[in-house]
Amino acid sequence: MAGTNSERQLLAEGPVVILVEPQMGENIGMVARAMANFGLAELRLVNPRDGWPNEKATAAASNAHHVIETTLVFDTLEAAIADLNFVYATTARQRDGYKPVRSPVIAAQTLRGKFVAGEKTGILYGRERWGLTNEEVALADEIVTFPVNPAFASLNIAQAVLLMSYEWMKSGMDDLAAVPFQATEQRQSTKEQLFGLFDQLEDALDARGYFHPLQKKPKMIDNLRAVLSRRAFTEQEISVLRGVITSLDRFQRRYPRVETTGKQTRDDDGAWK
Incomplete structure (x- = not known):
């Protein structure tokens, strides 16, 4: 695409992404990159294992500096979501309780509606190895889960954030078939x-x-x-x-073939004669 990054509109809005006790800095960086790809900018961490700031996270973020540099760290999940009006908890497995369970599409539409209404929202993501506890899910308003292969339902944390971030961006598009650029228009030959x-x-x-x-x-x-x-x-x-x-045709052609009947033969360089 033409132009530099500074000339393009930087989208930085939408729900807060909250990672609960993330372990690897690389995963945090890839989450930041996924968020930046689809217009999310506010990242919060609850007790990151390797502390913060984290050089590996910065390296893996691939220039998503506006996300990394404004990341906030909290000691408890309650503190991390205290200022939010509405929160989704992501999970790949069924949970006991009475919370509504939504698809990513419906969840993104709900978040978009609340964003337009001026409410502050967030999405919880659990630990790389075993996700969120039941107690942590209980702090959310609703659950969002992904339609994945039942026999292989585990998602990398950055993948989960990418999927929801993509649905968030789609929820704000007037035309889901729209693309950011088109092939150069060409006229059909005569x-x-x-x-x-x-x-x-x-x-x-x-x-x-x-x-x-x-x-x-x-x-x-x-x-x-x-x-x-x-x-x-x-x-x-x-x-x-x-x-x-x-x-x-700039290379030497073989001698023109003689249009005669009868058996043809090849000369030394393979040409017919």
């Missing part, structure tokens, strides 16, 4: 341009003894044209293909 490609290619192949035996030449040409006609070339594509053929 039939005259296509015929010119046919003539140039067939002439180059003929000069190199491609059409053999001679009696099959008309059928071989038909097949070749059928292949080249299966899709609609643009003018630029025709130009590219003709440029390739022109480049090949």
Whole structure:
């Protein structure tokens, strides 16, 4: 994409991401990177095992400095979510209790609605090895879980954050089919341009003894044209293909074949004669 990072809009809004007792700095960094990819910026840590700040986290964040530099650390989960109005707890396994369980899509829509209403929200993520405790889930308002392979349901913490961050960004899009850039518009070639490609290619192949035996030449040409006609070339594509053929034609051609009947033979360099 054109332009530098400083020229692009930096999205930095949405729910707070809370990691409960994360272990590895690299995982925290990858979480920060996932957040930055999809417009989230506020990261909170509850008792990170290796302390904070963490050089490995900074390295793994891949320039998501605005997330890393504003990360807050708390001694308890209660303190980390005290200022939030609404909190989701992520989990891959069924929990006892009466909390509503939502899909990532519904959870993101709910978070978006509360964000628009001016409420402060958050998403809890548990430890790398065993997630959140039941007591920690109990502090959340609702549960969000991911539709994963039942036989392999465990997600890396950065993957879980990435999935929810992606759904968060989607929830704010007016058109889910929209893409950030389009292919360069090109005009379809005219039939005259296509015929010119046919003539140039067939002439180059003929000069190199491609059409053999001679009696099959008309059928071989038909097949070749059928292949080249299966899709609609643009003018630029025709130009590219003709440029390739022109480049090949700079090398010495074999002697033109004599259009005679009877058995043909090859000379020492493999040309037909």
